[in-house]
Amino acid sequence: MYRFLLSRQWVILTLLGLALIPAMIELGFWQLHRHESRVAHNELISSSLRARPVPFDRLSSPGHGPAEDEQFRTAKATGRYDTGHEVVVRQRTGADEKSIGYFVLTPLIQDDGSAVLVNRGWIEAGGDLTRFPDVPAPPRGKVTVTGRVMADETSEASGIKDKRGLPPRQVMLINSRQQAATLDRPVLRGYLQLTSTSPKPAGGQPERIPEPDHSSIGAHMAYAVQWWLFAAGVPVGWVILVRRERRDRAEASGTGSAAAAATAKGGETGVTGGSDEAGSGDDPENAAPSTPPAGIPSSAD
Template identity: 35%
Template sequence: MYRFLLTPRWWVINVFTVLAIPVCLFMGSWQLSRFEARVETHNKQQDQASGTEDTAEPLRALLPVTDRTAGRPATATGRYDTAHQLLVPDRQLGDRDGFYVLTLLRTTDGGKALPVVRGWLPGDADDKADIAKVPAPPAGEVTVTGALQASEHQDSSGVRATGGLPRGQLGMISAASLVNLVPYGVYDAWITSATAPGALKPVPPAVAEGTGLDLKAFQNLGYTGEWFVFAGFVVFMWFRLFRREAETARDLALGIILSKTPVPTPAAPAAPGDHAADEAADDAERTRSPSATA
């Protein structure tokens, strides 16, 4: 009865079903993992805001920066390069405009230099009066603790292009921007210092793109449900086709075959006195029986 499963048509159906179900389940699980990762980062951001964040870890243990390590507290020891202090203009804190004060920390572990945003200052990075308020970095060996951040890109929100800036200013915080400004290697990451000296204010860690409970997070959750529904639909359609084919095979085995030959419709009886219809009937009879006219 089930020999139809060996036909080429059903081979195609079976192969498609066997491949489609795991793909749908995999994509649904992947979308669910994306949503769970966003929930985890959201919880970490809430912990950081409430002051219950994790204990600071060495910088090297958190590199490279990923969605899971971005925003986590990191610690590094070294000496500030006072000759290469830079200002990052057009940065907002709350509803006020200002600029970041960035200083490179030459780490003592023999690695690359770490960009450290020591704080934020309201004002204009082109105004000498505002620049004069920037405190000098501390001398000697220091240990800096702050939130780890990924390198910025030109398409990031609030990031100004590097070109056209005056000397001593930096458009975006990244190793690509610093490579032509300093004679040594720079980590492809930066930290915002947890403490800010003088008139500076600490910079809160930026939320990494693709993290947190935003609209895209709930889109991931919706896609999860869609992929699982697709998997169920594939199974439903396979069983529906199988049942229909099995019923047809059973009917054939029992000899229940529906004739596809159309049943001729009987001609309507001629009305009394319709001589034209009678003559037409006689002509048809003579045509069928040539011997009758002999």
């Protein structure tokens, strides 16, 4: 009845289904782990943003960057801006996530001589990308800046290629190690993403970077459920196909048997009819009267 399952076509189909089931289950767990990671990341950002501000040098030093669970936390630093070593970070988007421009990265020199990198915000790129853009000047004198603690950017983590041969004072990554090579002083690892300055600057300043999104969790959980439903659907689909194949084969077999029976019956009927006709002609009792022999008067006489 189910011998067709041993055919090459059905063996391949069955093995394919058996391979797809664990693969789809694993893909579902992969999406689940991404969902859990996203939720944990959002909780980290939310708790860090709610935490009380702390001095930046408590979270970072020239030899060690801020811990992973300290990222996005609000921190403060006091010092004077060093505009002579200010650089711009290329190919960054503004708050609308459409316009391409620069981040303005300015070292803040603390009283102990160490430097804190401050991302003061975003400016438009302008027409000539080979020259240093017009950057709004930071406040003069000693200031206290407040910002979100960020880890150094790397090509591996950000996906941004660190290009060489750029115009002067232009970089691709915000990286304290790279900037320490140009500053003749120790630089604290990581940087501050500016949120406020005291005293407030008088003139226009770069566009502030909005706080990171920590409410969206994406569709990873929906994708996980989808993969698991696909995995459950494979055996169901296999059973449906098997039953359909069995029904089609049974119908084809029944149609063939009926046709063969009809053909056989028709042959027997033809043979029987021919024998009866031949017999009726040879049977003396059924034969028509022959002409009477000579000398015997016919009834007509």
